[in-house]
Amino acid sequence: MQEFFEFRLLPRVLYKSGLVAEMGAELSSLGATKAFIVTDAGLVKSGLVEHVQQALAETVEVVGVYSDVPPNSSVTVVEAAAAQARESGADLLVALGGGSPIDTAKAMRILITEGGNLLDYEGINILERRLIPMVAIPTTAGTGSEASNFAVIKDEANNVKLSFTSPYLAPELAILDPQVTQSLPAHLAAATGMDTLTHAFETYVSTESEPMSDALALGAVEIVSNYLRDATHHGPTNEEARGQMLIASCMAGIAFTNAYLGAVHALAHATGGHFPLHHGLLNSIFLPHVVAFNASTVPDRYARLARAFGINTGGRPREEVIDDLIAGLRQLASDCGLITQLRDLGIPEDALPMLAEQAFGDGAIYHNPVAPTVDDLLGILQAAW
Template identity: 40%
Template sequence: MAYDDSLSFVYFGPTKIIFGSGSSTGELESEMSALGCSRAVVVTDQGIIKAGLSEKIIKTLGEKCVGVFSDVPQDTGIDVVNRGAAFAREKGADIIISIGGGSVIDTAKCICILLTEGGSLANYEGIQLLTRPQTPHIVIPTTAGTGSEVTWIAVVYDKDKGQKILIVESYNAPRAAILDPQLTLGLPPLLTASTGMDAMTHAIEAMTSMQREPIADAMALHAIRLLSDYLPVCIKDGGNIRARGQVQMAATMAGWAFGNAMVGLVHAMAHSIGAVARVPHGVSCGIMLPYCMDYNIGDGEPETIAIYAAIAQALGVSKRDDEPGSAAMAAVQEIFDLLRKIGHPLKLSELGVTEEDIIKAADLSIADGAIVNNIRYVTGKDEVLEIYRRAL
């Protein structure tokens, strides 16, 4: 798994990490003070409110919490961001604190942009369009999978376009992420499984990206090991705080990996089927992952096969001296086996996806920015559609 002699890269990881059981209440005020902030708007969702996960955190903030915006849906959109930004502006917020999963965190990132820059969020779709730091943002994740707590990427749904848009902006990385495994103890099995597979996809795709590099690979490989070992434990025993913490750290490492190396075909297809059929992102990633791995291996490139052989070692299904082609295919099979072990859907049809949906999604996938980073060049819509059909 060598790197080209001309390798040149920048590894960027500005977010401060605070990890520990109980850290969501014990460290928050000091982090706010360090940033010179005193007027926080909390961004969350109704599920978090009803589960009581935000109550202690908000109480800890006291008068420093000037408002709570809790209208974030499972897959956020531009309209939600606009409402949240208007709310935060009205409250005079000087910091945003997000408590939740990827949709909540991405909403908060985009609110930070509008608070600083104003205008329409659509103006910032793309890569590195901002020229200054944005409103400070502290993340307290309640799931373990998206990695959004350490990335400068936000994905939101644009209902006018009928597709998800990406905002990739280094100025919008959260200032701090507080990882408290206690907040993930109540995650139901399916959500634990799907967010865990989102993290697994981030790690594997970071290693099979055209922008892969050694530091991201190191993060990705250890994330794969931790997820392989501890995600099934979390499904079997949701109250195992050690396993929950390991998976939470793996998700953050995978976030750093793909935040620097980017993602590829799996995400292009997951974004697209999510936009067309409203399949939750983590679920669509989990389903598409082994099929896209198989597709990438299919071109027979020795370097591609060597990378997947290294992934197989991290998954614990091969040894260093095993034949690379066999090891690579063992990695694909292990992902299928892991999906079964954790009770994750195996086919898109289980989520109500139809042939008509995948035809529409194939068109969107080819236009998705993630596809250009894939280690195997995708020649056109027909190849994507064939992969979708295998996963249907």
């Protein structure tokens, strides 16, 4: 066991079916009077934004809604939304949606509080004070952004994804309500669920892993292995499965905030920066290949993950267990209807060297249990292609 580790407890997390309708009373502790909602057009169309507005109105005034957040948010979107929120006089941001609206709201907080150029705050621990308060209501079970101190925003000018990291970026309150995930389409339930699984896997084998993040990561893996298939195929009628996946996503989010991620995310960030593809889907494709790459360095860790995943590990060679784990990851993705090869997403093979170079410079790579070379990353990309 490590002689020293630090574990951050981030937002207050509340879970209950139907909690969104009751959340107005929870806002009094934040001292806010004017709320600004950050979301996407699909959630407006679904009626969920109106539902949230009604709940907020019991306690605060809703002074604006920004609903043009795309699946992969950008610096331009953050700047436009922040300007609108600032003009409205908002003193509270409420992010409703998946990782993109939540990360957008996090980045907006920087501009609203600090002003200036968003790119000036890229990196680790640049911020020095508390930001405008924020509530996160995830409608997907994948990113864990409601519980993390990270925000990932695309720089469209350079086709790269930028990472912002600071304890001050974590929301003050996370609302987990399985009812708001009931309308999530099956393919998004699957992709976001594999994102949760990837967070847990990478956290557990990270060079920064520690006992408390380990426990959360293993718990999240067990939940995903038991509930993702039902949450994908029977989500609208299986509130338990959707609720369990929300819990797993939040657990994994807290875990990776403390222990960080690895090569899967570096590769997904690079690929997603150049091609408009779902982050969770890319993680799902890369995860088995990175497990195979890392396996000889941390076999005991992957064997423990295999046990949490439901693989029979008793008295068997670790290599055999890990082979079954890799096969199990591919089977889970396939069972949930996800594409499993990059070529089937329209990524040209001649783009792979460029993606390898870019992944090599991604911050997530530094916590991978094996320090990969650019050639190593190219080999993983070719195998995934």
